[in-house]
Amino acid sequence: MLPFFFHFNDSNISVIYDRLPTKEFLIRIGVQICQLERGCSWCKREPENVEHLFFQCKFIEVFWRKFFEWWDVELNPVDGFLDFYSLCNNVKFTGVCKSLWLISVTATCWPVWLARNEMVFERKWSTTNNLLFHSKMRALMWVRSVQEELRVQERSWWICPYRSWCYLKKSGMGGMFWCPPRYGWVKFNVSGVANEDEVECGGVLRDLDGVARALFSGPVGAKDSITAEVGAIIIALDVYLAMGWKGKGSLIIEIGSNEDIENRMIRVGNVSFLKVEKHGNEMAYALALAGIKRSGMFKAGW
Numbered sequence: 001m002l003p004f005f006f007h008f009n010d011s012n013i014s015v016i017y018d019r020l021p022t023k024e025f026l027i028r029i030g031v032q033i034c035q036l037e038r039g040c041s042w043c044k045r046e047p048e049n050v051e052h053l054f055f056q057c058k059f060i061e062v063f064w065r066k067f068f069e070w071w072d073v074e075l076n077p078v079d080g081f082l083d084f085y086s087l088c089n090n091v092k093f094t095g096v097c098k099s100l101w102l103i104s105v106t107a108t109c110w111p112v113w114l115a116r117n118e119m120v121f122e123r124k125w126s127t128t129n130n131l132l133f134h135s136k137m138r139a140l141m142w143v144r145s146v147q148e149e150l151r152v153q154e155r156s157w158w159i160c161p162y163r164s165w166c167y168l169k170k171s172g173m174g175g176m177f178w179c180p181p182r183y184g185w186v187k188f189n190v191s192g193v194a195n196e197d198e199v200e201c202g203g204v205l206r207d208l209d210g211v212a213r214a215l216f217s218g219p220v221g222a223k224d225s226i227t228a229e230v231g232a233i234i235i236a237l238d239v240y241l242a243m244g245w246k247g248k249g250s251l252i253i254e255i256g257s258n259e260d261i262e263n264r265m266i267r268v269g270n271v272s273f274l275k276v277e278k279h280g281n282e283m284a285y286a287l288a289l290a291g292i293k294r295s296g297m298f299k300a301g302w
Helices: 023-028 050-056 058-070 081-089 095-122 128-146 225-242 259-268 278-293
Strands: 004-009 012-017 150-152 165-167 185-195 198-206 212-219 250-255
Touching: 050 058, 050 081, 050 095, 058 095, 058 128, 081 095, 095 128, 095 165, 128 150, 128 212, 185 225, 198 225, 212 225, 225 250
Parallel strands: 185 250
Antiparallel strands: 004 012, 150 165, 185 198, 198 212
């Protein structure tokens, strides 16, 4: 049974047999590894070989179960990569759905290996939920790179991937998809969501070609979706700075559609939002401080 190692070169996958540098492989070719460090990077209990690392460890079993549940596919026990891909290839999807499924499966093996390397070399532990999130994102990027005539609705992709696709010519839904920024710019799309008692935000940074360069997702200290979007903007700026992209291009931050804001802007007419120096905003700042002591909102106009 021969394991596969994926190597990326110009968006193609080169398959090299029996060369994945697990601890068992390194020991077999003569690399000296401490006895205490020979165990599985996930569970530390079993020797780290390809079969255990990718399929048999309890940690990774939970991950694959969640991945298959995302696709609404039954997961059966497998012994290795050949058995695994045979299982995946026999799934009863057809046409485009089958292509999306196989692309997703193939793309997901790479984040598993990256998470293992982070554990070994950086001591960064990845939860199964984080690993699933990265796998969904990477699979989406792969789908976009190989299906030129196909567009995936991102909202559906995260929930039900086999129902997330449509052909633009047939659907007439071109306006519903992400629009790239102009040359020399990158775009950070951010959104805030209020769902019952939980308020969360998310964002993704893409370049001119639509390639995702950064993302974030999680809870935010807010009471509604509008406030959450403000928090998302702040997080987006922090992520952008942390990437060291300052001075390399211009940044667009695009927020999700908010009906309350849009209705008010339509009624007002032309509206522009600008950043000003602090001395140009002193009155508003003073009123904000004064508002701390008020029990309700004071409004006046003349």
